[in-house]
Amino acid sequence: MSSVPEMFGSLVFNDSTMKERLPKDIYKAFKKTIDEGKPLDLTIANAVANAMKDWAVEKGATHYTHWFQPMTGITAEKHDSFISPVGDKVIMEFSGKELIKGEPDASSFPSGGIRATFEARGYTAWDPTSYAFIKDGSLCIPTAFCSYTGEVLDKKTPLLRSMEAINTQALRILKLFGNTEAKRVITTVGPEQEYFLIDKEMYKKRKDLIYCGRTLFGARPPKGQELEDHYFGVIKPRVSAYMKELDEELWKLGILAKTKHNEVAPAQHELAPIFTTSNVATDHNQLTMEMMKKVADRHGLVCLLHEKPFAGVNGSGKHNNWSMSTDLGENLLEPGKKPSENKQFLLFLAAVIKGVDEYQDLLRISVASAGNDHRLGANEAPPAIISIFLGDELKDILDAIETGTEYHAQGRAIMDTKVAVLPNFYKDTTDRNRTSPFAFTGNKFEFRMAGSAENIGCPNEMLNTIVAEELEQFADVLEKADDFDKAVIDLVRKTYQEHKRIVFNGDNYSDEWLEEAERRGLYNLRSMPEAMPHYVAEKNLKLFKKHGIFTEAEVRARYEIQLENYSKIINIEALTTLDMAKKDIVPAVVKYLKLLADSASVMKSVDSEICTCAETELLKKLSALLTDFTKKIDVLDKAVVGAKDYTDVQELANYYRNSVFAAMQELRAVADEMESNMSAEYWPYPSYGKLLFSV
Numbered sequence: 001m002s003s004v005p006e007m008f009g010s011l012v013f014n015d016s017t018m019k020e021r022l023p024k025d026i027y028k029a030f031k032k033t034i035d036e037g038k039p040l041d042l043t044i045a046n047a048v049a050n051a052m053k054d055w056a057v058e059k060g061a062t063h064y065t066h067w068f069q070p071m072t073g074i075t076a077e078k079h080d081s082f083i084s085p086v087g088d089k090v091i092m093e094f095s096g097k098e099l100i101k102g103e104p105d106a107s108s109f110p111s112g113g114i115r116a117t118f119e120a121r122g123y124t125a126w127d128p129t130s131y132a133f134i135k136d137g138s139l140c141i142p143t144a145f146c147s148y149t150g151e152v153l154d155k156k157t158p159l160l161r162s163m164e165a166i167n168t169q170a171l172r173i174l175k176l177f178g179n180t181e182a183k184r185v186i187t188t189v190g191p192e193q194e195y196f197l198i199d200k201e202m203y204k205k206r207k208d209l210i211y212c213g214r215t216l217f218g219a220r221p222p223k224g225q226e227l228e229d230h231y232f233g234v235i236k237p238r239v240s241a242y243m244k245e246l247d248e249e250l251w252k253l254g255i256l257a258k259t260k261h262n263e264v265a266p267a268q269h270e271l272a273p274i275f276t277t278s279n280v281a282t283d284h285n286q287l288t289m290e291m292m293k294k295v296a297d298r299h300g301l302v303c304l305l306h307e308k309p310f311a312g313v314n315g316s317g318k319h320n321n322w323s324m325s326t327d328l329g330e331n332l333l334e335p336g337k338k339p340s341e342n343k344q345f346l347l348f349l350a351a352v353i354k355g356v357d358e359y360q361d362l363l364r365i366s367v368a369s370a371g372n373d374h375r376l377g378a379n380e381a382p383p384a385i386i387s388i389f390l391g392d393e394l395k396d397i398l399d400a401i402e403t404g405t406e407y408h409a410q411g412r413a414i415m416d417t418k419v420a421v422l423p424n425f426y427k428d429t430t431d432r433n434r435t436s437p438f439a440f441t442g443n444k445f446e447f448r449m450a451g452s453a454e455n456i457g458c459p460n461e462m463l464n465t466i467v468a469e470e471l472e473q474f475a476d477v478l479e480k481a482d483d484f485d486k487a488v489i490d491l492v493r494k495t496y497q498e499h500k501r502i503v504f505n506g507d508n509y510s511d512e513w514l515e516e517a518e519r520r521g522l523y524n525l526r527s528m529p530e531a532m533p534h535y536v537a538e539k540n541l542k543l544f545k546k547h548g549i550f551t552e553a554e555v556r557a558r559y560e561i562q563l564e565n566y567s568k569i570i571n572i573e574a575l576t577t578l579d580m581a582k583k584d585i586v587p588a589v590v591k592y593l594k595l596l597a598d599s600a601s602v603m604k605s606v607d608s609e610i611c612t613c614a615e616t617e618l619l620k621k622l623s624a625l626l627t628d629f630t631k632k633i634d635v636l637d638k639a640v641v642g643a644k645d646y647t648d649v650q651e652l653a654n655y656y657r658n659s660v661f662a663a664m665q666e667l668r669a670v671a672d673e674m675e676s677n678m679s680a681e682y683w684p685y686p687s688y689g690k691l692l693f694s695v
């Protein structure tokens with residue numbers, strides 16, 4: 001096996017490969033177009049395409065594909081071979097045109113009514129800011145995806161647009177602070193990916209996992225996560241072998257997989273890469289999720305990326321660490337040694353605070369999905385209410401600015417371990433707050449509401465856009481200011497005064513916070529159907545339009561696609577619930593009841609006095625539950641049929657949430673009760689205990 005540095009990026013057509021393989025003048029011209037964000041010249045594209053093809057063919061590739069991220073949330077690819085006939089032979093060819101533009105039939109991708117299906121044309125366009133790579137013998141070219149009429153149909157384009165928007169506004173601010181060297185401001189992201197690993201044989205026995213990615217039934221096991229013995233626990237050999245191979249596969253793809261550990265729930269793990277630009281981080285995260293599944297398969301495992309595969313144990317999220325940085329590497333959210341005197345930092349911080357407060361609804365929507373509804377607001381994940389954790393030091397600084405009093409730094413305390421051989425070290429100025437949905441963690445914000453299965457393009461596009469908006473407002477004021485330094489502090493003060501309701505350093509899981517947040521007038525959008533109407537609110541449509549992220553039609557299309565998707569998911573879950581209930585659970589319980597009845601009658605024939613034997617008791621209990629169960633099957637059956645009365649996407653989603661999903665929950669509760677009272681041998685599915693503790 002080659003060493004890690006040799007392995008790293010070996011399947012990526014990255015900068016050093018380009019430098020090595022492209023003629024000097026082409027390489028230079030290509031870099032220049034990218035750095036300046038200019039359209040690509042066809043001669044350059046031809047040269048790049050040819051070099052890419054030669055490199056890919058040497059690595060064993062036979063095909064190429066434009067690799068894109070339609071609104072399905074996963075990635076899409078359509079493979080073409082490089083072959084081109086010459087007489088009765090073929091040569092391997094790949095042109096600049098093929099590199100730059102693709103034309104997949106777009107009719108089967110969600111478009112939210114933007115196109116009728118007969119208007120099938122869609123285009124993919126090369127995103128040269130994300131490197132091409134080889135996967136499964138194909139050269140994959142990261143691309144954006146849009147319709148014939150130019151509307152975006154994917155998750156990458158709006159993210160790229162939002163990066164442009166924040167770049168423009170942040171540069172204006174930097175210039176005011178006298179920084180003329182920075183040519184670009186980029187946003188950086190490091191997503192921490194959580195996942196579950198279970199045994200493949202168990203998985204195959206559960207229709208719910210196969211069709212829905214989560215369990216729809218399952219009684220609580222005797223042991224869950226209460227001993228807190230899984231978090232950071234020793235990694236078991238089978239999992240360790242999986243993680244090792246996953247790391248290697250990711251490294252080959254140039255993904256900076258860095259940290260891995262066991263998570264809170266049994267069978268739950270986490271992988272975090274080193275951060276990179278939002279665009280590349282998003283592409284890499286999509287690839288990471290794909291590889292997690294593929295590698296699991298080779299190890300007889302299944303990787304579950306659903307936000308809540310098991311009720312009663314922690315779900316999976318994706319902490320989205322986000323910051324802004326210049327092309328020279330200056331992190332704009334780095335407070336430095338004396339944050340109270342770092343005006344530039346305080347201004348960028350104020351922009352985030354204002355943006356998050358004014359667009360709480362958009363951030364909430366950016367992480368809304370049927371799967372994530374099980375997490376947000378349940379006890380282990382952040383609540384559905386958005387607030388910002390700043391920590392004591394920053395809050396004290398902003399409080400002092402607000403009241404015009406002098407800020408006295410607390411100074412950093414020394415941690416004395418009271419053991420001579422252990423080093424003493426400085427403590428951080430503030431503790432972590434695990435319950436906050438949006439926490440400042442030293443030199444970045446950690447947005448913790450994103451779901452594990454989600455494409456992070458969406459939350460990042462929202463973050464970039466809302467901060468771009470606030471920076472623009474700030475720049476408009478500051479460019480006209482006579483006394484710049486005073487104007488900055490005035491702006492920070494005013495912003496904090498007006499938006500400090502969004503700052504909350506306390507326990508986000510407490511009931512008091514729910515009440516307090518309501519008093520503060522913060523949104524509490526508990527579910528996706530409840531959150532979605534805000535997508536098309538006037539202020540949000542205006543924001544997207546102003547920064548060139550979406551037209552109104554594009555937002556409306558997204559609103560429709562996402563709500564439709566929600567209803568479809570609940571519908572599939574309901575049908576799977578019914579299938580399992582009727583075809584497996586009822587027959588299994590009946591069989592078991594028969595066993596009990598037979599046994600009871602044998603007992604009776606032995607001794608007719610024994611009429612209240614254990615079998616009879618259990619028989620009564622279980623048959624009562626079964627009666628209740630069949631009634632609830634009926635209710636769910638009717639609820640599913642009832643959906644046909646709704647045509648409006650919003651009303652339909654509300655109906656699925658309030659009627660269908662509710663009926664599923666009721667049905668499940670009875671099934672779980674039956675499972676707890678039955679012989680494991682008769683229950684038709686592997687138990688939670690087996691699923692969670694068998695790897």
Ligand code: ADP
Nearest residue numbers: 188189190191272273274275321322323331444
């Ligand atoms: P935690 O303590 O939450 O596990 P870490 O400090 O290890 O966090 O970092 C978590 C993630 O944050 C990593 O992916 C890391 O690369 C990323 N990160 C660190 N700095 C930045 C930054 N400036 N911008 C974006 N992400 C960052």
Ligand code: MG
Nearest residue numbers: 192319321446
């Ligand atoms: Mg974290």
